[in-house]
Every structure is written in C-alpha cells, then in structure tokens.
Amino acid sequence: MDCTEYLDRYSEYDDSLVSADEAERFRAHMAVCDACARYDRVLRKGRMLARQLPVPEPSRDFVPQLHMRLWSERTRAARPTSRIPVAAAALPAVTIVAALAAILVMAPASTGRTDTATLSTPTSLSTPTSLSYPASLATPSAHAGGMSSARGGEGARALSLPVVRLAAGVARPVGWTAPRVDPAASGSYSPLTMGPPAYGGAKSRLGVSLSTYPSPD
Amino acid sequence: MGGGAVGVAGQIPVEGSGGRGTMAHALRIQKTEVRSRSQELADMSDPELAAASLAGETRAFTVLADRYHARLLNFIHRMIGDRERAEDLVQETFVRVHRHLHRYDQNRKFSTWAYTIAGNLAKNELRNRSRNPLVLFQTIKKNWDADHRPLEWEDNRYRPDDLYRKRDLKDRVDEVVAQLPEHHRVVFVLRELEGKSYEEIADITGVNLGTVKSRLNRARNAFAEQIAPLIN
Numbered sequence: 001m002d003c004t005e006y007l008d009r010y011s012e013y014d015d016s017l018v019s020a021d022e023a024e025r026f027r028a029h030m031a032v033c034d035a036c037a038r039y040d041r042v043l044r045k046g047r048m049l050a051r052q053l054p055v056p057e058p059s060r061d062f063v064p065q066l067h068m069r070l071w072s073e074r075t076r077a078a079r080p081t082s083r084i085p086v087a088a089a090a091l092p093a094v095t096i097v098a099a100l101a102a103i104l105v106m107a108p109a110s111t112g113r114t115d116t117a118t119l120s121t122p123t124s125l126s127t128p129t130s131l132s133y134p135a136s137l138a139t140p141s142a143h144a145g146g147m148s149s150a151r152g153g154e155g156a157r158a159l160s161l162p163v164v165r166l167a168a169g170v171a172r173p174v175g176w177t178a179p180r181v182d183p184a185a186s187g188s189y190s191p192l193t194m195g196p197p198a199y200g201g202a203k204s205r206l207g208v209s210l211s212t213y214p215s216p217d
Numbered sequence: 218m219g220g221g222a223v224g225v226a227g228q229i230p231v232e233g234s235g236g237r238g239t240m241a242h243a244l245r246i247q248k249t250e251v252r253s254r255s256q257e258l259a260d261m262s263d264p265e266l267a268a269a270s271l272a273g274e275t276r277a278f279t280v281l282a283d284r285y286h287a288r289l290l291n292f293i294h295r296m297i298g299d300r301e302r303a304e305d306l307v308q309e310t311f312v313r314v315h316r317h318l319h320r321y322d323q324n325r326k327f328s329t330w331a332y333t334i335a336g337n338l339a340k341n342e343l344r345n346r347s348r349n350p351l352v353l354f355q356t357i358k359k360n361w362d363a364d365h366r367p368l369e370w371e372d373n374r375y376r377p378d379d380l381y382r383k384r385d386l387k388d389r390v391d392e393v394v395a396q397l398p399e400h401h402r403v404v405f406v407l408r409e410l411e412g413k414s415y416e417e418i419a420d421i422t423g424v425n426l427g428t429v430k431s432r433l434n435r436a437r438n439a440f441a442e443q444i445a446p447l448i449n
Contacts, residue, residue, distance in 0.1 A: 003370070004368075007368040007369075007370055007438065008368060008434070009434075010434060010437070010438075011430055011433050011434040011437060012430065014437075015408075015415070017415075017430075035370060036370070038445075039370050039441060041448070042441045042444065042445045042448050043437055043440070043441050045448050046390060046440055046441065046444045046448065047409050049386060049387060049390045049444075050390055050394060050409055050410060050440075051409065051410060052387065053387060053390065053391055053394075053410075054387075055287065055290075055291045056290055056291060056294045056300045056303070058286065058287065058290055058304060059301075059304060062286075062290075062304050062307075062308075063283070063286070065308065066282060066286060066307075066308050066311060067279060067282075069308050069311070069312055070275075070278065070279065070282065070311060070312070070315060071275075073312050073315050073316060074275060074315070077316070
C-alpha cells in the first residue's frame with residue numbers, strides 16, 4: 001500500500017468497511033509511514049474534539065414557541081375547509097364587475113355628441129330649451145325607449161338620470177324655484193332644469209323631486 | 218351539610234359521596250393518570266408515537282418533538298451557522314413533519330425522515346443566502362475544487378508557536394467545520410457529530426453510497442489538514 005491509496009481509502013478503514021486482511025494492510029502501512037500514522041492520530045483526536053463542541057442551547061422560549069406552533073398547526077388542520085375553490089368563489093364578483101364595466105363602456109360609446117352637450121353645464125337656467133336633449137327623451141314614456149337607444153340601456157338610464165337630478169338639486173340656490181317647463185311647448189325636457197316644475201310635488205330636503213317624471217301642469 | 222364541615226384547606230366535602238370524598242383526591246387521581254400516560258408515551262418508540270399522534274393523541278407528537286429538537290438544532294446550526302435562524306428552521310421542520318405525518322413510512326427511521334426535512338430546509342436557507350451571482354459562482358467553484366483536488370497530507374507537524382495555537386483549540390475546530398464546503402460539511406456533521414450510518418446519510422442527503430464515502434473522505438482530509446498544526 002502506498003500513501004495515495006491510504007489517503008483515498010482511509011474512510012473505509014476508519015469506518016470498518018474493509019475486510020480483516022485489508023485492515024491489516026492499512027496497519028502495516030502506518031507502521032512504516034510516519035506521515036500516514038500521524039494522519040490517523042490527527043483525525044481521531046480531531047473527531048474527539050469535534051464531538052466535544054458545545055451543543056447550542058435552545059433559547060428560553062424555543063420550546064413554548066414550538067408547542068404553540070404545533071397547536072396552531074393542529075387547529076388549522078382541524079378547521080373545515082370550504083369546498084368551493086377560491087376561483088369559483090370569486091366568479092360572481094368578477095361577473096358583476098365585468099357587467100358594470102360593460103355598462104359604463106357602452107353608455108358613452110353609444111351616445112353621440114348630443115348627449116355630451118346635454119350633460120354639460122347649462123349656460124342658462126332660465127332657458128331650458130338651450131339644453132338640447134334628444135327629442136326621443138321629451139316625454140317620460142319615450143324615456144325608456146329613447147334612453148335605451150341613446151344611452152345604451154335601461155340600466156344606464158336608471159343610473160344617470162337620478163344621479164344627474166340629484167346633483168342638480170344639490171346645486172340649486174336656496175329659495176330658488178324651478179321654472180315651469182311645458183314639455184309640449186318646448187318640445188324637450190331636460191333634467192338639468194333643476195328638477196320638475198313647482199307643481200307641489202313632493203320634494204326631498206335637497207329640493208330634488210321625489211317623483212321620477214315631471215307632472216304636466 | 219351532609220358529610221361534615223369544611224375543615225382542612227383544599228378539601229371540599231362532596232355531598233352524597235358516601236364518605237369524605239374530596240376534590241383534592243379526585244385531582245390526585247387525575248394527576249396520577251396523566252403521569253402514567255406521560256411515562257407510557259416517553260417509553261414508546263418513534264413509530265408508536267407517530268401512530269398515536271395520527272390516532273389523535275396530541276401529546277404523542279409533543280413527546281416526539283421534544284425527543285429530537287435539540288439534535289436537529291445542533292445539526293441545522295452546524296449547517297447554517299446562525300443559531301436563531303436554526304431555531305426557526307427546527308420549528309418549521311416539526312410543523313412540516315406534523316403536516317405530513319400521514320405520509321411517514323413506518324419502515325423508515327423517523328429520525329432519518331426528520332433529518333431529511335431539516336437538511337433540505339438548511340440547504341434552501343444557504344441557497345437563499347447566495348443569490349448574489351458572484352457569491353454563487355464562488356461557491357460553485359469552491360465546491361468543484363473540493364471535489365477534484367488530489368487528496369494531500371503534507372505531514373503538518375505540530376507547531377506550538379503557530380498563530381492558531383493562541384486561539385482556543387475547540388474554537389479552531391469549530392471554525393474548521395464551519396468552513397468546509399456545504400456538501401462536505403453535511404456528511405461530516407452527520408457522520409462525526411450525529412453518528413449516522415452511511416446508509417442513513419445517503420437517505421438524508423439523497424445521494425448514493427459511493428458519493429457519501431467520497432465526500433466524507435474529502436471532508437476528513439480537509440479537516441485533518443486544517444487542524445494538524447494544533448494537534449501534537
């Protein structure tokens with residue numbers, strides 16, 4: 001045996017993985033080679049020192065924390081889980097959001113410049129006719145069909161008209177009375193005339209008529 | 218009140234008990250039962266404790282965890298060199314063991330399974346630390362050199378005047394172990410400090426027996442070269 005073989009196979013000898021004859025070869029080599037004999041001594045001593053290295057002490061709260069985590073784990077495992085996958089549970093919400101987005105996109109897209117002009121700030125409150133509005137919206141009965149074609153659907157009308165009327169009512173000065181509008185005379189009606197004529201209809205505290213359509217005089 | 222007056226502190230007479238039955242007596246019986254069950258659990262083998270835990274006895278898993286947490290802490294600490302982080306990883310090891318206890322193969326040693334999980338967590342921790350490309354490259358190069366350099370022993374004689382002698386010998390041994398390349402350090406620690414067999418080390422590290430022998434031999438060679446000047 002030479003030193004190269006000794007070093008290459010030392011672990012087999014050290015861990016008793018060689019036959020008795022092989023072990024004898026190792027011992028015979030150590031008997032004639034001081035360097036390899038010292039190698040054996042150094043490793044045995046070093047191993048003994050390594051085994052005497054201090055074992056890290058767990059911190060004081062290590063064991064309580066470990067028990068707490070195990071308890072949490074057991075509680076989590078015992079909790080009944082929903083059978084509805086997360087994706088399926090989110091589907092209704094996603095559908096609603098998509099529908100609202102579609103309504104909002106379709107509403108301005110299907111109306112022309114007229115609509116934009118109609119909803120712009122009125123130049124004069126006393127001349128409601130200056131606030132042009134699609135003729136199809138002149139009568140309440142036309143609102144449904146008109147709005148549906150002009151604004152992209154009943155839903156959009158339901159959203160926009162009350163909102164606009166409410167906004168107009170809030171903006172109305174104190175004591176101001178909405179001018180009377182005769183739809184038949186003007187040929188048009190605009191929600192921006194600050195609500196319905198003062199015919200004595202019920203009004204909210206903000207002065208916004210609680211009725212949807214103006215009542216003819 | 219039937220059964221006599223309350224006299225001695227802690228003793229509450231129980232009506233209809235047919236005598237001077239006391240709550241303290243009932244508590245003593247309960248304590249004795251708990252203690253005997255605890256003793257039973259402590260005497261159980263690892264597979265028996267695992268089976269008891271799966272059957273719903275929560276204390277069984279606690280006994281199992283208490284049995285191994287110190288050794289796993291030593292192992293992970295030697296691997297990553299950070300005691301606080303090692304504690305976190307030991308806790309994570311037991312959480313994972315608990316979560317997957319139903320998959321534990323009772324033909325396999327429980328400690329081998331626990332060490333495998335712990336070793337993987339330690340390896341991931343070290344991998345996460347070396348995300349810097351330069352550090353990663355240096356680590357790969359160091360590991361390659363450690364695996365391919367020829368084994369050497371230059372008859373490093375004992376040098377009492379050597380600089381290293383001024384430090385504590387055990388500190389130096391600690392440093393040498395910590396500086397071994399990771400894939401050598403794990404087999405060295407498992408063999409020399411934890412006393413695992415070659416087969417267990419192969420199981421824990423996921424490499425074959427031949428590779429375990431080769432890595433262990435190289436780890437020992439590097440270890441001997443470093444500590445030789447300190448040993449007479």
